[in-house]
Amino acid sequence: MQQPAPAPQPPKKAAPALAEVAHQVLPEVPQSARNTITGTIKVNVQVEVDSSGRVTAAKLTHPGPSEYFARLAVKAAQQWEFTPPAADGAPAASAWNIQFRYKRTSTQASAQPVKR
Numbered sequence: 387m388q389q390p391a392p393a394p395q396p397p398k399k400a401a402p403a404l405a406e407v408a409h410q411v412l413p414e415v416p417q418s419a420r421n422t423i424t425g426t427i428k429v430n431v432q433v434e435v436d437s438s439g440r441v442t443a444a445k446l447t448h449p450g451p452s453e454y455f456a457r458l459a460v461k462a463a464q465q466w467e468f469t470p471p472a473a474d475g476a477p478a479a480s481a482w483n484i485q486f487r488y489k490r491t492s493t494q495a496s497a498q499p500v501k502r
């Protein structure tokens with residue numbers, strides 16, 4: 387006996403792919419500038435990212451106490467790249483908050499997607 391062919395299933399919509407950081411750039415801070423840091427300097431930058439994953443705009447949302455370190459953060463943030471989220475199978479634009487943390491001995495950064 388021949389089995390009946392399974393009923394065709396409706397096409398499934400692709401689940402939105404999660405966006406992630408593909409390439410991060412940390413600011414280059416001269417040791418002379420690091421020597422002025424006491425504690426941690428935090429600077430927040432929000433970036434707009436196009437559907438190819440490239441940053442198209444960057445703005446300070448929390449400049450911290452130093453224009454110098456804020457300027458370095460924006461310059462670095464503009465060079466970041468992201469894996470764009472997918473909506474209905476196509477890459478989509480996104481926005482991210484990047485926090486830079488400057489210490490006397492190191493610089494760290496982390497990024498979180500902006501909920502829209």
